[in-house]
Amino acid sequence: MPKLGMEPIRKDALVRATIAEIGRAGSLDVTVAQIARRAGMSSALAHHYFGSKEQIFLAAMRHVLSLYGAEVRGALAAADGPRGRLVALIRANFASGSFRRETISAWLNFYVLARTLPDAARLLRVYQRRLQSNLVHDLRPLVGARAEAVAARIGALIDGVYLREALKAGAPDRATAAGMVLASLEREIGGPA
């Protein structure tokens, strides 16, 4: 069984298990043993690879944020024109990779984590800044000087939609969620988005 190069495989399994467990528990009150068990290894091995529970959580955050980033980049690359890119960007925020039950739960809990771990706060700020700059880039041609303010409102609305989704039961409704933000965009830039 012991092969070489297990580290990335194990780490990846642990990161996925962490997100799944946070999703299941709905909070950060998950034990390393639970995470490790789901990832198919002993908790000792989890510590061997990550050093501490904190680092496991941070790795899970980075994973979620990096999946999200890839989703956004892919969407933007396939879109044309400011309006088209804005729509694609907003839709990407609610794409199937990110806007799923467990990820929404993880996201909410990362905000809590950020109140304790400076590194977690930093990661979330990076996410917010990127979203803001992406929005501003394509809002500028449409709303000029108002771009910054509009982007801030849309960014906050996206977070709010996530937060409210976390309270609902059942599977997340991507279309409705994205629709809310797209409608807001429409009101901000005028005309149908």
Add this chain to the structure above:
Amino acid sequence: MPKLGMEPIRKDALVRATIAEIGRAGSLDVTVAQIARRAGMSSALAHHYFGSKEQIFLAAMRHVLSLYGAEVRGALAAADGPRGRLVALIRANFASGSFRRETISAWLNFYVLARTLPDAARLLRVYQRRLQSNLVHDLRPLVGARAEAVAARIGALIDGVYLREALKAGAPDRATAAGMVLASLEREIGGPA
């Protein structure tokens, strides 16, 4: 002169201490002992009055929501006309009683709590429903059939603004926060709000 029983006094002290401790810790990872110490009593007494930690948390939630409700009712009573009442309602959401460091932290953590405690979820849904109905009531005359959708967007935006405030350092900026939502309202109903 009826001598006031200790029960309400003790319970109130515990509820306040709970909110303060959640604010301090930035999470629900506060011990009953910490709460009781801040409230000036033994943890055994805290259990005596509330039965369990869960109930202490729920009481703290009810307290926050009831303060918030009072703030909103007061604001609405003093305002006139749909537009005036909408502005007052939004401002009330960021009033000094609710939009303060520790309450914002508590609010965020209550969303986490709601994922575990059905009672907590119920309380948050009551809050959302009231906000929605308050918004709809005064949006109807202004935007007609769009009232429901607009109210949902404004409600989610308010939550998003809270969430983002939780990530920031330093004292919360009420004017800016309220300004964001008011600007959105303006775009939704047309003309300066």
Add this chain to the structure above:
Amino acid sequence: MPKLGMEPIRKDALVRATIAEIGRAGSLDVTVAQIARRAGMSSALAHHYFGSKEQIFLAAMRHVLSLYGAEVRGALAAADGPRGRLVALIRANFASGSFRRETISAWLNFYVLARTLPDAARLLRVYQRRLQSNLVHDLRPLVGARAEAVAARIGALIDGVYLREALKAGAPDRATAAGMVLASLEREIGGPA
């Protein structure tokens, strides 16, 4: 069972159990659970009263040193003249309260502890300083300026005798141990001690 004023009783029981366990194990590799079990309580209670294993060890050291100090004071009070007091002091170092199997083991391990815990080192230095000053006080009239050097040699010899006793099997032989140091004293001050 729960009565008031248990703290000193519990702490005392823990301190005694600690010394006994160190004696049994022959090293500091004793668990809080073992100590607590011997003291007739849960390990949680041990932590409740002492806060940490470190503090338990330090309390045990203070206990041993204070017993030793009492023994020495008692012996000196009952002796007359420099020579008589020196003999009494040396005998006190090997009195039945201190020169027993488990205490010798504890003593040795406290020297190890002192290499890690500054507080432990401080306690041992206090012991050494007191012994030195007691010796010098009564050596001065007998050997004048050599008092300091002679005291240092006698002090080190006492420690060496303890150390060697730690290696032996069976019950410690007080008379022989004290005899070694008394013989040394005799050589230092001339004439039979």
Add this chain to the structure above:
Amino acid sequence: MPKLGMEPIRKDALVRATIAEIGRAGSLDVTVAQIARRAGMSSALAHHYFGSKEQIFLAAMRHVLSLYGAEVRGALAAADGPRGRLVALIRANFASGSFRRETISAWLNFYVLARTLPDAARLLRVYQRRLQSNLVHDLRPLVGARAEAVAARIGALIDGVYLREALKAGAPDRATAAGMVLASLEREIGGPA
């Protein structure tokens, strides 16, 4: 040219690393991983060569004792006459090879180890017996029948000086340490040593 097997090289590196780690930690609380890392190999290899942590410790003891023995033999070979040999023997006990920071710490901890490992106790007893017989051999011509008792006192004093050195901070002072024991010798045999 016979190619030297790795075994003795590895074992030697581990033994040296063990002494260094015990010196650094000031206790036997050093992990095999720490020792192996300092010796430049994996902990698995350390186990491969020694079988267990216990055996590593015992090998380290043998190493220290054998260095000490060589030092003593060298000193005795270069000295003449009972008095000269006694002085040389005492000085050898505090020679630069043995009376150094980490070795003193190791020595103290070996006494602790001896309380658990019979083999360790045996090694220390061998050391004590050899020292005793070396001392007696050259004391006999000077003090006759008192040789055994004097040797025992000097041996215990040497150990005591080591023990006290373990408590001090800073580099060990060889001259002062040897001086203490030489002064004692002088008192025992009469006349300047």
Add this chain to the structure above:
DNA sequence: AATGAATGAGGATTCATTCAT
């Protein structure tokens, strides 16, 4: 009403040791 006393259950982390490659 109030609390000190007490603990069972659990949780992060460490570590000697084994094993397949």
Add this chain to the structure above:
DNA sequence: GATGAATGAATCCTCATTCAT
């Protein structure tokens, strides 16, 4: 010969909760 992979067993410490007074 050498090591990364892996884990079972501990160990310290915490905490919600109960109980006798």
